[in-house]
Every structure is written in structure tokens, then in C-alpha cells.
Amino acid sequence: MTTPKVTSMHDAIAELVRDGDTVAIEGFTHLICFAAGHEIIRQRKRDLTLARLTPDLIYDQMVAAGVARKLIFSWLGNPGVGGLHAIRRRIETEELARSGETPLELEEYSHFGMVGRYTAGAARLPFFPLRSYFETDLPRANPLIRLVESPYGDGPVYAVPPLRPDVTIVHAQRADAGGNTQVWGLLGCQKEAAFAAERVVVVVEELVDESVIRADPNRTIIPGLIVDAVVVEPWGAHPSYVQGAYDRDNRFYLDWDPISRDQAASAAWLDEWVHGLDGRAAYLEKLGADRIASLRPGPAPSGQVDYGAYR
Amino acid sequence: MTTPKVTSMHDAIAELVRDGDTVAIEGFTHLICFAAGHEIIRQRKRDLTLARLTPDLIYDQMVAAGVARKLIFSWLGNPGVGGLHAIRRRIETEELARSGETPLELEEYSHFGMVGRYTAGAARLPFFPLRSYFETDLPRANPLIRLVESPYGDGPVYAVPPLRPDVTIVHAQRADAGGNTQVWGLLGCQKEAAFAAERVVVVVEELVDESVIRADPNRTIIPGLIVDAVVVEPWGAHPSYVQGAYDRDNRFYLDWDPISRDQAASAAWLDEWVHGLDGRAAYLEKLGADRIASLRPGPAPSGQVDYGAYR
């Protein structure tokens, strides 16, 4: 029923991510598509606005590589480790003076604010109301956080505007060739970010037959209808993780800290691990089979349910 | 970790549904809890406000039995068959004149309006905005549908107010003794209606061990945290259906049409099938094993996924 959309990471990024785009690579700690981020770096895209609740290492690397002019976000850090130094270098006064880099534009919300933005974008709502932001300095820092008066006489609340990325990139456990995509474990706001976008790239650990998807339709988070490209890229979320497939590679998160503190070391890392490789297969080979193997979890099967055949 | 909440339908309704309450028995065509509706009739609750997108046969029966003074709804009908005659008797001019019954209060929305109301109730939002209702007579018929001005200069949209039922009753395939509840197939707006409510009753086909729930946490739609009572009542959704367990009993929907057109016939039906029986077991026995057996679907297993053991 659906057109096959399977393509390579190179072609998906070349065709669907354009200079100046607003790009959302979503996935809250889970299913962060590093493979797509690296391909964007490799293709030297420019002037991107990068949207994501938690910029994480992948956006730090993309900022270090010079693809971004702006961040839309709610929490800036290397989870469990510390700061994102490539990004901070383009924000903090002394660092900017020292490095001479262009300041990064920032548009900052809270987590629920970002989720509300994607939700409004996905639902074509003109705004999303929430109870946050009173008695904080956030509306002062971001004039897009605005008051809206409840029509029921119970006073104002704050609202956030819709966010409609040009491209949303989502990593998932599996999809069929038509782009029907299933995820288990943390869902983050990938569904909202995908429906909010003009174009959607889905990157999966495994391409499955349509019948696998149709056997359990409640697990589908993104319908092929809104998907432009399906890229099959096992381990494409490394060093983040995929529920049931592999663990977070924490060493990588720790290692990035000293590298990212140093401009030259960051550039050298990018040369070695991104520009110097032609894609994810080469990256995995360089990473080594042992390191990969150490990230595999034990089994924890879900059990199955019966949908019933109604004829 | 959770207190057992398993109780009988009698006790759940006796303790948790009070005269004058706003009660939502939700479930969009799927998982409509007739067993709870019948118990409310049997206990002769009074002055209830009944909320539900599609009042369906169960609210027609409850209105016929005199438990309701008001409906909050978006579509009034016997799906695939016709009208809901007990309800229409308390709305239409000539019927009211003929029957001498008290008019039923109505508060009417569209489907998305009702879903938005539950969503706002569940999220403690003061209102939910949507693009519907312009150029319709609905805001005139229901002054609770109000305009709200977008703070982004793109004009007004309509909003609906939060709906917070005193009690929401949800039927589901399975729950554990703590009330952690899983559903597959159509999800309707049961999650939103449950989180919006002060009290929640979950009625299940099957009580399962906590480990079954914990093996597949993505299927949980309602956490035990918000559940006050778990009632184990197989076939409790008959004549509606339970995905994977039984089909809709269409004959019942057809049979209700002529019964409900006649006040005396409706009363006789209620006497025979509700007041004359002490609960669901007696109802099923009266319905007969053959009829029940004919509603079983064939198998359609979901397949299973792996969450991974991370130690």
C-alpha cells in the first residue's frame, strides 16, 4: 500500500536537510541518532537551527563542526558528566573573546515548553498553554513565551508557540519499507516532533516486513504517511542507546568531556571519526567489535497479546 | 509496592459513585463498561451527570432507568443502528409533552472538543484550544465553548474548559491488583478521562500478576497510582467488545432499538436484565453460553519485543 522509502543515510541527508533548515534530531536520552548528526557534519551543512530538548553530545559535535547558527532547547548538558563545551564556547563572554567564534543564537524553554511547542506544531495549534514560567526569568530571556488569558475567568497562563521543524530525524528499533515505525522503551517526544515536521527521516536498527508492524499496530508511533526516508543503520544511535538492542556507551560520554574543552582536539576528533570515515559501517569498524559487543543487554521479553481475528 | 485494590462491582460502585456525581464511563465503541452502568442502575443512583463522547446504549439504559439529570457528550446514537430513544424522549418537544418526563440537561461538544476537555482536565490546564467551531452554531448552543486570543497575533481560536469527572470508569483487557492497567486495540480517550477524574474504577477481563504488566510497560495506559478500585468482570463490556477477547454483539444493539422506543418495554427490560439479576455472572448465565461463545474471535498474536535486561 505504501511506496518503499528505503535509502542510504548519505542520500537521505543530502536530499532532505538543506542549509538554513530547522532540524530536530529528537530522542530523550534514548534513540539519539548520532549517525544522522555525523552525516550532516560530513556533508558540511550550514546555518542550521538545531531544535532538541537536550542538545547532548551530538549537538555539541555539530556545533563544533560549524553546522549550526542557533539552538532551540531546554537543557544543555552532557548527561551525568557535565557541560557541553563546544556550545558553551559560543555562548560565554570570555570564551567568545578568546576563540573569536560567532555567538550561537539561543531560544530557550523548559522541557514541558519544548514538548508543548512540538505538540502545537503537530496539531496545528496556534499556541500551547502551560502552567509554567510565572515567577521565573524565562519569559524575559525568551519573548516568545507569552501570556494568554483563560476565557473562563481564571486568569492568565503562559503559552509557547508551535515549533514546525523543516526536518525531524528519529531513530527507532524498527520500521517497514513504507516508513511505519515502532518504538518501545522511552518515547520522549519523537511522535510530536515527527508530526510537527515538514519532512521526516526515520533511521532504524532493523527493517521489518509490513506484517510485523501490522501484527501490533499499538506500537506504531509514526505512520509511513509522514515519513520521507527510511535509513537502515544498526548501531546508529551509538553512543546513546536502543532499548533491548544496546546500552549507552558511557565511556564515550566521559571521553568527550576533555576533547570538547579543546577546540583543536574537537576538530581532530571530527576529522578522525566523522570526516575521515565514509559512513556508519566504517565508524563501527573503527570502534571495534569488542566494544560493540560489550553493550548488548540480556533478554527481557515483553510477552505477547492477542488482537483477535474478526472476519 | 502497591496496595491491592481488587473489589466487587457492587462495592466499587457503592463506595465510589455518589448521587449527584459527574460520571464518565469512557471507551469509544471499544471497552464500554456495561457492567458498571448496570450496577449504577441497580443501586438506583440519582442526579448523575453522565459524560461520554458517544452516550451509546449504556447511557440510554441509564437515562431510561432515571439515574441521570444531565449529559455531556459529542455524538448521540446507537452506532450503526439509529437513535437513542430513551434519551430523545427526554429532549424532543412532543415526546416530553407525551411522557411528562423531566427534560434532560445537555452540554454538547464535538469529539475533539470532548477529548480536549478531558485532556485539559488531566493536565490541569485552564482550557484546551482547538481550531473547531468557527462558522457553526455550537458555541451558541453551548456558551462554555469560548474564544481565546492567540498571543502570537494570529487571531482567536475556540477553547473548551477542563472536564474533571468525579468518577471515571474504564474497562480494560487486564490489570494487576494494584490497578496498573493495560489496553490494546482502540484507546479512545480513556487515559485522559482517567487522569482527569477524582476517582477511578478499572474493570478488567483478567487480573494478572504485576510481572505481566512490568514485562511490557509501554502497554500500560493507567497507573495504579490513580486507581481506586479494580473489579474483575469478564465479559463486562458486553454487548460492546474487547479487542482479542470478544466481538460486539450486534443483535443486542438491534434489539434495543424497538425496546427503547417504548417506555414500558424499556422498564420491563431493565427489570428483567438489571434489577432482576444480582450481577454480571447472572447476566451472563441468562444470556447463555452459546451466544457468548459465538462472539469469540480467532487468534491474531502481536509478536513480542525485547526490552533488554540492563544490570
Place this chain on the structure above:
Amino acid sequence: MTDAFTKSEMMIVAAARELAGQRVCFVGVGLPNIAVNLAKRTVAPDLELVYEAGVFGSRPARLPLSIGDPTIVTGATAVTSMFELFAFYLQRGLIDVGFLGAAQIDRFGNINTTVIGDDYERPTTRLPGSGGACEIAINARQVFVIMRQSARSFVERIDFRTSPGNPGGGADAARRRRDQGWNGSGPTVIVTDLGIYHFDERGEMRLDSLHPDATIEHVRQTVGWKMAVAPELRTTPPPTAEELRLIRVELDPGGVYSR
């Protein structure tokens, strides 16, 4: 009408043919459901079926008894909450064609499915209400209506506007749609037991095709306003043998909706 097919079969076939080339269809029960499934087997094989109950990419193994029959779920591509269905599919603008029924319709395609009578609170007849209709009317890119026509249903003035058509006429309706940020272009096709109607540049219904055996006189008797008629009025080609076979053997073997 000939003996070879019923009025309902003609309506189903005419509606199905109008779906040629469409991709995503919001299905109603009854006649629309059969029409959509017929189109999928004939003029629109790639049609994706969406049910407001929360199903995308449905492949019902039998004719669904209601809009939420379990057969629409088993084997579907995706099942979502109703919030997501209405917010992310419909209001988002992903639906190409939505079907509506009508108890009353006016020349601009404005629809009443709420009450008959002047007093909303104490009507002569209480109808189902909107359900998702007022959302489908503004958010589906096109709206198709299938209904039997009579002087009671095709009226000069509807008693209650449940779902907007082209309020204020063509240009004005387009402006209002734009101002409200609606996705849709409003009603585009009305299929009745007598003919097929589209909407002209004034946003008014126009008879474009008469079904076999129907007459303009019959149409005029069953419409409460002066119906516009296309300068080159066509005759609807009767159902083909294959279309009738699909309806009678596969889609509605009991003839519940099509007889």
C-alpha cells in the same frame, strides 16, 4: 431506475469513482465505508483508510459494523489515541478526503446533523450531533457527502449549522478558511440517489451529473432552492458488472447498506 442495480449501489459507485487518485481517506460507516472500500479495489488502490476511533492504515477483514469495529484494528498500520487522531492526523491536515452525512444541507454545503426545529433546547427531532463532523468539515482537504435527497433534506435554510460548508459563498468562504487556518477547501462532492453535485465558483452546489433514470424535474422537486445545473449536464455511467460484483460479493454480501 433499471432493475440491474439499486439507487444505493449507484450512490456507492459514484462516490467511489470520485475517490480516484486520493490517498488518505477518513471513513464513515455505512455507505461511505463501502464506497471507500470499493475505491480501494478499483480507482484508488493506494488509499489509506483512517477511522476516527484512532486507526490509520486499516484493512478491515469484513464490513465494519460500527466506526470502532475490532476488525478495523487487527492488521492495521497504526492505532492511536483519539487525541492524536484528531490533533496529529486531522487538524494537522493529513486527511485528503473526509465523508459526512447530513440530515439537512443548504446550497453552500452547510450541514445540520444536530436538531430539526427552531429551538435547540427543545427540538422536534434530536439528531446525533457533530461527533467528529465539524472537525472533518474544516480539516479534511476535501469533503464528500453521500445522502438521499428530498425536499426535507435539501433546504433553503438549515435549522442548525453543525458543520460549515462554504459559508457566505465561494470567495468569502475561502477567506474565512484562510483566516481560521483551516486545512480544507470545504465540500467538493455531493452524491445522492439522483445525481452528482460539485460546487461552483460562488461556492454553490451545482448538478453536474444525473444518474440513469433520474430527471431534472425530480431533482427540482427535491431541492428547496433553485439548483444550479451544469451547462453540459452529464449522465452518470451506470455501475459496471465488476463494481456490482465487488459490492454484492465482497463488501456488502448481506445487502445491508446497498439494497
Place this chain on the structure above:
Amino acid sequence: MTDAFTKSEMMIVAAARELAGQRVCFVGVGLPNIAVNLAKRTVAPDLELVYEAGVFGSRPARLPLSIGDPTIVTGATAVTSMFELFAFYLQRGLIDVGFLGAAQIDRFGNINTTVIGDDYERPTTRLPGSGGACEIAINARQVFVIMRQSARSFVERIDFRTSPGNPGGGADAARRRRDQGWNGSGPTVIVTDLGIYHFDERGEMRLDSLHPDATIEHVRQTVGWKMAVAPELRTTPPPTAEELRLIRVELDPGGVYSR
């Protein structure tokens, strides 16, 4: 400080004890995570762990490396979208205790985790920002803070207010909370390496318990305002052998957070 336990262990134990009788806790990573898991094994066995990544009823088999470690999912009671977690759990008012960290805190418990420096756009130090903190601060029924105290962190005036504490003081903060429809009663417990603080009726932090070996002088040196001290200042009972065993053997065997 004695040799028997570290300052971090004292903080973890003190925070865990404050969770006695609590039911639903929004867990942060690091010290709060160990404190919550310690409480579950000691004073609050029925504690339900909620992670902002979308998990309710989590039973991590190991200490989570991040707020979204896969170990918080496997074996949990429910996994939800972040929309549902923030809307239906947090903003709905189902969270009893939320944990916050702070780079700067003032006497009213207002917290800065955004920037150090007067210019938001060009700060001296860019911190992580709110994440879910400003939502936790207003929607959790109680807010616990665990942090090391110093003259740089306990300040008279914070540079940026990321998460509200008791703005305007006790009565005024209560009124503002009511007006905004917030669920929470704001910050209730601050646990530092020197002591335990609660808030008095003026909404101001008050030292209620000094950890073993800490002194009031040390507290005063590390606070940028005149800290109120309880008339009957207690001494925090040191960690028990069992508490230390749980931390060292079960919860943080590598000593990553507790050494």
C-alpha cells in the same frame, strides 16, 4: 567530619530520611537518585519512582547513568510519552516530592540553573538551564534540594531565576501559588554538606540540623545572607552502619557520587 563517612554519604542519608512516608517521587540523577533508592530500602518502602524521561514505577536494576538509562524502563510499571509525563503526572499534581539541584539559591529557595553573570545573552558561565526544573518547582507537592553549600551558591541575589521558591516570602508566595493554580507548596527541604534546612513561616530558609563536625560559623561563612537558625538546633544523626552498607554495597559500589 569523622573518618567513618563522607560528606556526600551524609547528604544522601539525610535526604533519604526526609523522604519518610512519601509516596511518589520525581527522581533526579546523581545524589538524589541514590537518596531516593536508599529511602525505598529504609524509610519509604512504598515509594514509587518517576523519571521525567517518561517512566512511572521504575525499578532500576543498577544505578542509572543518566535520567533516561534503559535500566529505568525494563520492569517498570508504565512508560509514557514526555507530554503525558509532564501533563498528566507532574502538572496534574501526582508527584509528592521532586528533587532539584542548584548552582545558586537564595533565602527563599529561588533557584538558578541557567547562567552565572548579569547578562543572560553573554554570561560568564552557561549552565544547563531549566530542563524540567521550573515545572518540578511549581508542580511537585514538595521540593527537595541537595547541593554543596558555598558563598558562591548560597547568595543574597541569584543571577537568573530558573525555578521559583517562595517568591516574595511566605504568605505572598502562598497567595501567588494559589493564584496560578500550582500544586506545590514549594521548597521544603535543603540538604547540604553542612546541614539540613527547612523553610519558616516567612518562607525563608532556616538551619534546623547541623551535620556532625559542621559548625554554625562554617555555615555563616558559606551563606550570602544572615541565615536563620532554629531555636533548638539539632545535630544530624550520623549514617547508620546499614545506611552506609546500602550505599556502598548496593547503590553506588563504585563510589561515583558518594565519595
